[in-house]
Amino acid sequence: MKHQYEFDFGRICLKPLEKEDIEPLRLLRNQEREYFATQHEISKENQEAWYKSYLKKEDDIMFKIVKKDNLQEFIGAIALYDIDWKNKTSECGRTVVDKDKAPEKGIGMEATKAVCLFGFEVLKLEKIVGEVLKSNERIIKVDQRAGFYIVGEQGDMYNIEMTRDSICLN
Numbered sequence: 001m002k003h004q005y006e007f008d009f010g011r012i013c014l015k016p017l018e019k020e021d022i023e024p025l026r027l028l029r030n031q032e033r034e035y036f037a038t039q040h041e042i043s044k045e046n047q048e049a050w051y052k053s054y055l056k057k058e059d060d061i062m063f064k065i066v067k068k069d070n071l072q073e074f075i076g077a078i079a080l081y082d083i084d085w086k087n088k089t090s091e092c093g094r095t096v097v098d099k100d101k102a103p104e105k106g107i108g109m110e111a112t113k114a115v116c117l118f119g120f121e122v123l124k125l126e127k128i129v130g131e132v133l134k135s136n137e138r139i140i141k142v143d144q145r146a147g148f149y150i151v152g153e154q155g156d157m158y159n160i161e162m163t164r165d166s167i168c169l170n
């Protein structure tokens with residue numbers, strides 16, 4: 001959805017994903033596509049169509065990740081989507097960090113903590129869920145450090161969850 005939310009945590013800041021970010025996001029996402037459940041290559045046209053429909057959705061909040069010491073540079077993205085406003089739940093995902101631009105450790109973890117804290121504090125969510133490939137050791141480590149725990153599995157995916165009480169902020 002079109003939004004104006006911003007959220008700071010640690011070394012990073014989450015800002016609304018703008019039109020100018022969708023090409024660097026597409027390139028990064030294509031480069032890292034083996035780590036996502038949907039692994040096809042995304043074309044420029046697909047990306048533009050996706051962004052147009054994203055802006056119209058009322059249950060999808062996509063952020064770009066920037067570093068506080070360089071607010072202009074896109075270094076990655078993360079989202080809360082399928083937000084169920086009535087039941088106060090959401091999915092968290094689409095996490096991706098450009099390790100060439102942000103080689104320091106823990107940037108993806110700070111973005112994960114930031115988006116979940118935003119979900120609990122600003123959106124007043126009660127539970128955040130996600131799905132990760134069992135083979136994706138990095139995101140499993142990052143998500144567990146942020147406070148997600150594995151609640152189930154389906155084929156090659158784990159189902160994960162976080163509540164206000166399980167978020168890990170230090």
Ligand SMILES: CC(C)(COP(=O)(O)OP(=O)(O)OC[C@H]1O[C@@H](n2cnc3c(N)ncnc32)[C@H](O)[C@@H]1OP(=O)(O)O)[C@@H](O)C(=O)NCCC(=O)NCCS
Nearest residue numbers: 032035095096097105106107108109132137138139141142
């Ligand atoms: C997952 C991701 C966001 C993590 O970013 P980050 O927090 O900046 O990652 P870090 O560099 O701090 O690495 C996290 C941990 O994974 C480890 N790691 C790094 N590369 C690894 C690899 N190839 N295999 C296993 N573990 C790896 C790191 O050593 C670190 O653990 P440590 O702190 O115990 O040493 C980033 O790697 C990424 O964008 N990956 C591709 C996209 C993706 O997988 N998205 C999730 C889709 S559900």
